[in-house]
Amino acid sequence: MDGAGAGRRRQNEVYRAGVFGRSPSVPVGIRRLQERAERALDARAYAYVAGGAGDEVTQRANRAAFDKWAVVPRVLRDASARDTSVELFGRRLPAPLLLGPVGALELVHPEADVAVARAAAATGVPMVFSNQGSASMEDCAAVMGDAPRWFQLYWSTSDELVESLVRRAEAAGCDALVVTLDTTMLGWRPRDLDLGHLPFALGKGIAQYTSDPVFRRLVEERAAAPGPEQAQPRPTPAAVKALVSMARAWPGSFRDNLRSPLPRAAVETFLSIYSRPSISWDDLAWLRSRTRLPILLKGVLHPDDARRALDEGMDGLVVSTHGGRQVDRSIAALDALPEVLGAVAGRVPVLLDSGIRSGADVFTAVALGATAVLLGRPFAWGLALAGEQGVRQVVEDVVGEFDLTLGLTGHTAVDQLSPDILRRV
């Protein structure tokens, strides 16, 4: 779908549906949407998506930060014809909105990333493929036509794997790379820890690895040359699940694979490879020299880091707290945005996520100066309840409310928004 005008058409559809009484496939209001998802999901899947780090102070602060801003609408400005589209890295998007990277979505719905990819393509809103996806970027791209998509990278300990992922993202038609920097280690997440859940989530987010030629070669090398025989501890149920998903990822009979050293080698390789906590600024030049795609850094909250990112030739930032899942008591994303914008001074796009729940939230973030925002948990709730259609409706609802808010505050285009329309309350 073309970007310009798409938002408008969609909003008309939303209205028509409402006026003629077609009931939505998932609740329109975010609270009921999440309540319904909580009832539909098993306790561990719900805890995994809903939960945050520590006492979830940052997760709440991400929402409270929006409540500290109020919109002061303007009247009598003819807002009859509106355009919600924005241009980002040379491409026109239907709204300042993307679907953020969310890993292990198979916990929520069997069609996982592929259902999200179809919904993204249907709405024209870009999908950011997660490095920890439950489906490979190639399988997602295959259902998207030439609709926009980006790839999110977790920096592996293997440069070879990083390079392979980048080449695959280019070949899969991705328009940008998002390097997530706030999750070199998974945060302290009591809900998951209490349910003994983490290895299980990791096991559902391995498709980018098991579909990767470099990863597969490393696993086969490890399986062929096992280290000295060690007494293996009795695997936990979660570890058994991880072994089973790894065994499924290789060709050949599942039973034979499960008996072979492959699954264990795959899990060991994955655990030793998937993250590199030693990553530092010096590593960025290496990535910069290996791709012409725009590179954005996700998880930047400090203005000095924003300045450094520009010095390193980065093309954009995503101000994010990872949805409050990483550092409890970290500053809320929206509270960090103004200083980051000050440091960037308009030189590159600055995106934001963490706490976006509605079109009114998109409006506030964009009015404060964000170029676009990423949606996270809300589309996962839509996916949980109604698969592709649920994601699609959540996206259409957010864009529809954004369009209405734009018009009802006296604007006809996104570039008219500025902090003038907001007051601190």
Ligand SMILES: Cc1cc2nc3c(=O)[nH]c(=O)nc-3n(C[C@H](O)[C@H](O)[C@H](O)COP(=O)(O)O)c2cc1C
């Ligand atoms: C279940 C779940 C899985 C996530 N997985 C990833 C991931 O694989 N990569 C990544 O960069 N961010 C990941 N995130 C963070 C999101 O991209 C985004 O920053 C966050 O969801 C924004 O917060 P919000 O959902 O509360 O708005 C994940 C978030 C959730 C809720």
Ligand SMILES: O=C(O)C(=O)c1ccccc1
């Ligand atoms: O849960 C997350 O927030 C996340 O980023 C992740 C990391 C590893 C596997 C799956 C998701």
